[in-house]
Amino acid sequence: MLELKNISKIYNPGSVTEMCLFDDFNFTVNDGDFVSVIGSNGSGKTSMLNIICGSIPINGGEVLINGKCINRKKDFERYANIGRVYQNPAMGSCPNMTILENMSLADNKGKPFGLSFALNKKRFDFYREQLSALGLGLEDKLHVKMGALSGGQRQAVSLLMATLTPIDFLILDEHTAALDPKTAEIIMELTNKIVTEKRLTAIMVTHNLRYAVEYGSRLIMMDKGQIILDKQGEEKKSASIDDILEIFNRISIECGN
Amino acid sequence: MLDLIISTLTQGFIYAMLSFGIYITYKILDFPDLTVDGSFPLGAAVTAVLLVKGVNPYLTLLAAVAVGAVAGFVTGFIHVRLRVRDLLAGIITMTALFSINLQIAGSNLSVARSVETIFTAAPTMAVLGSLTLIQRKLIVSLIIMIVCKILLDLYFKTKNGFLLKAVGDNNALVTTLAKDMGRMKIIGLSLSNALVALSGSVVCHEQRSFSSMMGTGQMVFGLAAVIIGTTLFKRMSFVKGTTAVIAGSVVYKACIQIAISLGLPANLLKLITAVLFLAILVLGNIEKGSVKKSVRA
Numbered sequence: 001m002l003e004l005k006n007i008s009k010i011y012n013p014g015s016v017t018e019m020c021l022f023d024d025f026n027f028t029v030n031d032g033d034f035v036s037v038i039g040s041n042g043s044g045k046t047s048m049l050n051i052i053c054g055s056i057p058i059n060g061g062e063v064l065i066n067g068k069c070i071n072r073k074k075d076f077e078r079y080a081n082i083g084r085v086y087q088n089p090a091m092g093s094c095p096n097m098t099i100l101e102n103m104s105l106a107d108n109k110g111k112p113f114g115l116s117f118a119l120n121k122k123r124f125d126f127y128r129e130q131l132s133a134l135g136l137g138l139e140d141k142l143h144v145k146m147g148a149l150s151g152g153q154r155q156a157v158s159l160l161m162a163t164l165t166p167i168d169f170l171i172l173d174e175h176t177a178a179l180d181p182k183t184a185e186i187i188m189e190l191t192n193k194i195v196t197e198k199r200l201t202a203i204m205v206t207h208n209l210r211y212a213v214e215y216g217s218r219l220i221m222m223d224k225g226q227i228i229l230d231k232q233g234e235e236k237k238s239a240s241i242d243d244i245l246e247i248f249n250r251i252s253i254e255c256g257n
Numbered sequence: 258m259l260d261l262i263i264s265t266l267t268q269g270f271i272y273a274m275l276s277f278g279i280y281i282t283y284k285i286l287d288f289p290d291l292t293v294d295g296s297f298p299l300g301a302a303v304t305a306v307l308l309v310k311g312v313n314p315y316l317t318l319l320a321a322v323a324v325g326a327v328a329g330f331v332t333g334f335i336h337v338r339l340r341v342r343d344l345l346a347g348i349i350t351m352t353a354l355f356s357i358n359l360q361i362a363g364s365n366l367s368v369a370r371s372v373e374t375i376f377t378a379a380p381t382m383a384v385l386g387s388l389t390l391i392q393r394k395l396i397v398s399l400i401i402m403i404v405c406k407i408l409l410d411l412y413f414k415t416k417n418g419f420l421l422k423a424v425g426d427n428n429a430l431v432t433t434l435a436k437d438m439g440r441m442k443i444i445g446l447s448l449s450n451a452l453v454a455l456s457g458s459v460v461c462h463e464q465r466s467f468s469s470m471m472g473t474g475q476m477v478f479g480l481a482a483v484i485i486g487t488t489l490f491k492r493m494s495f496v497k498g499t500t501a502v503i504a505g506s507v508v509y510k511a512c513i514q515i516a517i518s519l520g521l522p523a524n525l526l527k528l529i530t531a532v533l534f535l536a537i538l539v540l541g542n543i544e545k546g547s548v549k550k551s552v553r554a
Contacts, residue, residue: 080435094426097419105419109434113416162433
């Protein structure tokens with residue numbers, strides 16, 4: 001279980017550009033939830049993810065995982081239990097290393113990176129099997145550098161790498177936003193498959209309202225640092241894209257867009 | 258003429274170790290490390306003092322490696338833990354090392370002819386005794402350099418080596434692998450400067466002298482060797498980075514040797530080094546630009 005308790009986040013405190021994003025923000029994600037997060041730009045979606053991952057400091061409140069406060073943990077320590085896929089497909093892997101090398105890096109997450117050889121032939125079949133499940137033919141390109149792949153292929157591998165080892169949470173930060181509609185569709189299907197098969201708890205920020213409605217077990221909408229809509233269970237299943245769009249438009253109009 | 262070729266090769270091999278160090282920081286970690294201009298003479302200073310004191314010449318190599326690693330660690334610590342910009346962190350250590358080197362060995366220290374070096378000590382003579390000094394210098398330098406190369410190549414195949422490459426390639430990934438990229442940077446800098454100091458140590462054995470000014474321009478030399486080497490072999494992906502660096506180092510030393518043979522005044526040497534480096538850098542930049550673009554696409 002992940003809890004954000006009484007979070008306050010102020011950007012540029014003490015300066016003219018001071019901006020209070022979160023003031024007493026609360027949010028709980030239960031194990032097994034697949035939460036889609038929507039909201040206009042500046043509503044605090046990505047800031048929320050960054051606060052969970054420890055990428056940005058907070059001014060108050062607590063981040064708890066399974067009841068334990070992780071405020072003092074540095075970002076890299078938190079990632080021991082968290083997998084993350086970024087909007088930019090280049091962020092999830094090393095462009096100058098091969099698919100095989102990238103897979104072996106991801107495979108070793110949680111273990112010490114010592115002086116034993118990195119490539120383990122015994123694991124190659126496992127990598128091939130995992131890659132072939134993506135359905136992109138990447139299992140035959142083990143020795144191709146990541147940088148030579150397309151954005152969609154890279155994002156698929158990033159997704160695989162982020163979930164290769166056991167994790168408590170999967171963070172998806174607009175991970176389909178930089179892809180063309182067809183590729184985005186493939187990646188979204190893959191995401192759903194991986195999250196379901198591995199029974200992951202996932203938080204997905206997206207600008208695609210249809211993905212938010214179609215996928216996941218829970219939907220939240222954020223506006224100006226607050227959760228203004230939270231649908232789960234049957235309520236989520238019966239939600240239609242039109243209802244969501246209407247609410248979304250209403251808050252956007254209030255903002256003057 | 259043959260002697261000239263042999264000594265140029267020797268120089269190329271000795272400075273290849275310095276270039277390995279710069280290969281790690283510049284090419285793998287993407288860290289412009291100016292510590293080199295201080296850690297290179299540091300290795301030489303420690304070696305000169307130990308030789309004069311009568312320490313086993315082979316042990317001086319290990320001592321240089323150790324102090325070089327400490328110098329790299331300091332730069333890494335200043336950059337990572339004290340959050341000083343990479344370039345400035347190196348400059349701070351380099352400047353401090355200038356005084357430290359003076360404290361260790363004074364502004365100049367020569368090693369008397371009677372003192373044994375790695376090229377004249379009994380174990381070397383037992384194996385290579387039938388060769389002339391200049392030939393022994395070539396063989397011994399080659400052996401030390403090859404050992405470094407093999408160890409480095411092996412290291413790059415380890416998990417830790419992969420993680421080091423990942424830090425330079427995409428440090429966000431290292432963080433999501435739950436590893437501290439700062440720690441890897443410190444490891445890389447220590448390893449790099451250990452090699453640089455080893456190179457300085459072998460130079461001291463070879464010249465039988467230390468000078469506080471011998472560090473000037475060493476980083477430029479190493480960078481040039483790395484860029485020449487990697488540019489020469491960029492179309493041949495099966496050639497290891499370390500092999501390319503050795504070639505770059507030998508080619509660059511040869512260019513300088515040719516310039517001197519053509520009657521270039523020694524005072525202009527650094528100027529030529531700088532101009533040559535600029536030319537290579539411009540060529541390398543064009544190359545690098547196109548690579549980066551293709552990676553982004």
